[in-house]
Amino acid sequence: MAQVSIITPCYNSSKFLEDTIKSVLSQTFQDWEWIITDDQSADNSVEIIKRHQDSRIILIEAEKNGGAGHARNLSLEKATGKYITFLDADDFWEPNFLQEMISFMKSENAELAYCTYARCDENLQPKIANFEADIEVTFDNLLKTCRLSLLASMYDSERVGKEFFPEGSKREDHVMWLNLLKKIPKGKPLKKTLAKYRMHATSVSRKKTNIMKDQYLVYKDYMNFSTLKSLYYTANWAFNGFMKYSKLFN
Template sequence: MKELVSIITPSYNSAKYMEETIQSVLNQKYQNWEWLITDDGSSDDTIEIINKYKDARIKLEILPKNGGAGNARNKSLERAKGRYIAFLDSDDYWLPEYLEAMIHFSQEHNFELVYSNYSRCNEQLEPVIKDFSANKVVTFSTLLKTCTLAPVSTIYDSKRVGIEYFPIKSKREDHVMWLNLLKKIPKAQPLTRTLAKYRMVENSVSRKKTNIMYDQYLVYKDFMNFSTIKSLYYTANWAMNGFLKYSKFFN
């Protein structure tokens, strides 16, 4: 019997992209999933678009006001019943083989945390720079210098590692969550296939590296409890690696 996968999605004013994201889930070859969408106070047509799909596996919770992506993901995680936890933001996209390939890879090799390549695309889901390559084993120490794991292309086995929640007081909640997860387990294993599409929306907060330097510093200072010097060291490494990750010149 195939294990249930819980897909975790926060949505906020996502009407422009929601249809494509929904279709990418419905088109999965691996069909034993539940999709836990938590809408974070949308004021556009996001909720109406989601409600058009009469699939019992799509489970929408609507929050009365915006509380941030980390809080919305946590609300979905509280409802999760699946063994495997997968993340899909409301503007991203999975290829039909994504869940099937990732679950098979995890089960075949008895891995707790796996991640894959993904395409880095414009708003039309057209690749604009070289695909991100999942070509290295990720450990806590390597993840300190660069956030290699992306929600769109990472799955973990909650039966073995438990549910890991997002810190709601950090604007770098993804990075903190992955670091906390890798305190529990030795490593994340790479599947070197491109199975997802990450939409690089022009005004995305995560793309404005210079605006979130201080938030990244707090990842180390407040959440990892590092010294000021150590926190500055890792922030500098993160900034340089972030430049290399997205620069067209280096890709």
């Protein structure tokens, strides 16, 4: 068994996939397995993955297009690593990402950790200020804004178990982190920039006004909050999202 399992959903990702693959193969820490689930891509993503003959890369081809949460869950089912981490097929890790994260988790006795990441354009050039890992994350403060990004986080599955994603929600990552933080007191920040997040103009996560309802349902349906409480946290999330991405504040 590998010490760390990397979970990746892939859907029509051929434009950036080689960069992502290179960033994993270049890791200084080499005891990993990378489980990529292709979600019925219509481009040549599967062909690109298959070009890399590395026994640590495990390709799953989904029988149907089920979305990123479903693809991640298929990968999670196969994962055997003590540590679980995530990397989308268009994002990028610095060569020392795994080494630094695992060392930090061991030294801090952490069940969950996250690092600073750069927010870049499609060419991986800085676009707005880095998103800083600057506070300990708890269930309570994660309700108001999702500070945990999949590409910059890691958890210990031996201690907390595997946490799967709800399928059908466009905010599946936020729900997953909230459910995980119900089990543990906090996630710890590693104040080093170890990853690069591509900010696409058409990214679903950037269209805040289009997913207000989905965010409301995070609280109403998945956390079982009252309507008033759900509206309160949705308003907080919207304000913090504006602060997080607006160039006025970055």
